[in-house]
Amino acid sequence: MKTSISGSPVAAAPASERRVLMIRLEPGLLCLRGLSPRRSRFEVEYGLERGTTANSFLFESGSSAGGHAVPPVLIHPPGMTYAEPFFAALAELVPSEAPLKVVVGVVNPNRVELLRAMAARWPSLALVASNAGAKLVRELWDQRRPAPAGAPEPEPLPPLPPIDVVKQEASRPLAGGLQLRLIPAPTPRWPGALMAFEESTGLLMSSKFFSAHICQDSFAEANRSSTEEDRRWFYDCLMAPMARQVETVLDRIDALPIRTIAPFHGPAIAESWRSLLADYRRWGEGQNRSRLSVALLYASAYGNTATIADALAQGVSRTGVRVESLNCEFSEPEQLQAVIRSADALLIGSPTLGGHAPTPIVAALGTVLAEGDRSKPVGVFGSFGWSGEALELLENKLRDGGFRFAFEPIKVKFSPDPVTLKTIEETGTALGRELLGARKRQERRSAGGLQDSRTNPAIQALGRVVGSLSVLTAVKSSGDTRLGGAMVASWVSQASFHPPGLTVAVAKDRAVEGLLHIGDHFALNVLAEGRENGPMKQFLKPFSPGADRFAGLNLEETPGGQPVLPEALAWMEACVRQRMECGDHWLLYAEVIHGGVLDPVGTTAVHQRRSGAAY
Known part of the structure; x- marks a missing residue:
């Protein structure tokens, strides 16, 4: 029996509870900290229910070391949920007629919606993004969620601002002779991720890396232990399924002369950032050592399919089985083939866009049908609005291709709610246990039924x-x-x-x-x-x-x-x-x-x- 799950509407933190603090860090540098005392969204990463923050950084205008005028530079704008208090704070610092440059560290529909609103208020806006980030911004700029029947015609969108594309690590001048080093940090979850490092202050604005969902006014954590559980939870929810790519990013920043790490969510880490980097490596060791792996292939238009992928990945990871996440929009064919061939189970997720699966998912499905091992379990998941043709396509092609399903397709209408996410997480755990059980049975057969540990x-x-x-x-x-x-x-x-x-x-x-x-x-x-x-x-x-x-x-x-x-x-x-x-x-x-x-x-x-x- 096929199951179709409809995400229930759940109230998030009301906009009236959100506010923005302006924290002066250095002359010419402020942190605009958005605070939400209650969980602002219902993804698994917010499961500890301790609220959250959204940290943006503004380098004020002035002159470069060569005497050239430099506009204000905003690092890592928040999502649209903070728009009202954020725009009020930013307007005090940057007049609407002034030029404004924005470094986009994470690209998603919510962030692009805020950038469109900014472009309407600051017409001289210019963007800075990684190569993948610029691609996503261009794709999302003219997209809108389907309007309900009878809704008034929406206002026309502002034109896309010019984008300074950072294809590899590069520097850009700031006022006061400062230099901003821009470091692409792509992962399957955030292919357009871009870190920013200001060399004279030693401030690493790390985007999603090292985040924790905690709502507090103070800029930095009191001590390492005060946030350890929250940072570990964030890692387990979002970073563990990408442990190998995360390790690559850690290698890139390890040699930087960092003094403070300021992530997008939660307090900054000033005194013990090396300890946190070591923890990230240690937390990923178990994933990297696992002999079993689940390939998680997906694309996500509005973030809902990625949320389902996060819940599945967390459930699988709980069992100690490694998750290999691939964003099909940004994966090379050779990488996709290698993951499909090596995985012990394969999960593929897709939204439905205009009654179809996105082209990268259709291409990935073709690779699965050509390269996949029919003896290994598969699963299909995704979200949809008014129809779910993409999920029907994935399911029918895989069944007709002779694949064995680990669970009934997960079909979520709109956004998954907390109860649905918990069910999806448990589905991932059940799959991990199934793989572990099969491996143990195989090992017992190979050992003639003896279990050495029980006779020790x-x-x-x-x-x-x-x-x-x-x-x-x-x-x-x-x-x-x-x-x-x-x-x-x-x-x-x-x-x-x-x-x-x-x-x-x-x-x-x-x-x-x-x-x-x-x-x-x-x-x-x-x-x-x-x-x-x-x-x-x-x-x-x-x-x-x-x-x-x-x-x-x-x-x-x-x-x-x-x-x-x-x-x-x-x-x-x-x-x-x-x-x-x-x-x-x-x-x-x-x-x-x-x-x-x-x-x-x-x-x-x-x-x-x-x-x-x-x-």
Whole structure:
């Protein structure tokens, strides 16, 4: 049965909550920081729900080292959602009749919409973009989302401003004798990415790299640990599927005399930027070492198909399987062929434009049909507005070509909402687990069915460490954005007296793990000996992606709204305070804030194991 998912309209942060701060960094240099205290969009990257910032930088006008007049230069304008407060701030600094040069670090429909509005207000606007970025700007400039029936005729668009195309690393003069080094940093997600480095201040304006979605007024982070979880989340959501291309960008900037990194989102990194570069390399090591890979091929007109790709990639990455992302609009045929031949599974995504798939997707599909291995699973995904012909084309051609589908095609109308994104992420995780399971079965057959780790005396001894059997339950948000999850937990231990705290280990590929970040609440339901079979049967069974783990259950709630199993021996509501990465698990330390004993005479169910190689 084919599934068609319609993204529900979900309210983002209202425009009235957004504001722009003007922060003077140096004489002639300001940061225009847009702040949104609530998540401004519903992509997976905003999942921690801590708001965000959009950091733009303005070098004011003046004279170059040679005495020539230099107009003001704006680095990395925000998206259209910040237009009203951003234009108000910029108008105080740059009159509408003055020339203005804009360095476009990321190109997407939302950014181009703002650039069109800027061109109408500042007619002498000029753009600076990478080669790929300039191509995207030209393609998107005259495109508009289809207007609803009966809508008034839109106003005519301003002409496309002149574009200074940066084909390779280059320098441009700024006022006051400063020099701006422009560094193309293409990735599949942001093919037009362009970093900017001002040499005398040592300021690297890194665009999307090193970002974190946090809303705060201060320009720089207080210390490295204060933003580590948020930067790791951003990396896992968007950078991990491009780990090899990210490593290439890191190599390019490693030798720069950097003093401060100022990303597009979140606070700047002033004191520990080398530590952050090292973390980026370390976080990518697991991806690069993986022997299994999933090829993720896509094109995205309005960003919705890319959002689906992000969710699929994050789900696959949770299992430790490497994701190889390719933007078909900017990939060479040889690169496409190599990825298709080497991948253990293949996912291809497309929007529908004018009733058709984009030409690069049609070409990629032809390569898949010619080069793809029919024994390896495939998947189709994408978004559409009023029709989905592109997805029908991909599905029919692949089925007729004899390919085996890993999951039913993912068809999202307009934009995916948080619940849909969670389902898509779990679909990616299921695919990663399927590939890992097939690899393990193959290895067991090759080894004659022996499992050395289970016969290792140290592993057998580790299995004698016991823990109480519990069910961890968690919900986040409410209404249409409500997400829930649960898992059986036996790696649980009390960790502190003051405050009362516990630790629980959560596998990275657990669906509930995304609901257990610092500040999130959960309930731990301790099971009673002799009554553990019912809850164990409920929560150990396999769930299909997006399935409600609590369907059919009569639950109670903690004071904080977390689910409680009435048949439990005891329950605790806890708040996550720290997370530590431990191989294939996250170890959570949580402070217990509420709790109760439901059966004062019962005893705790304990999980006995014979090997530390499995649960």
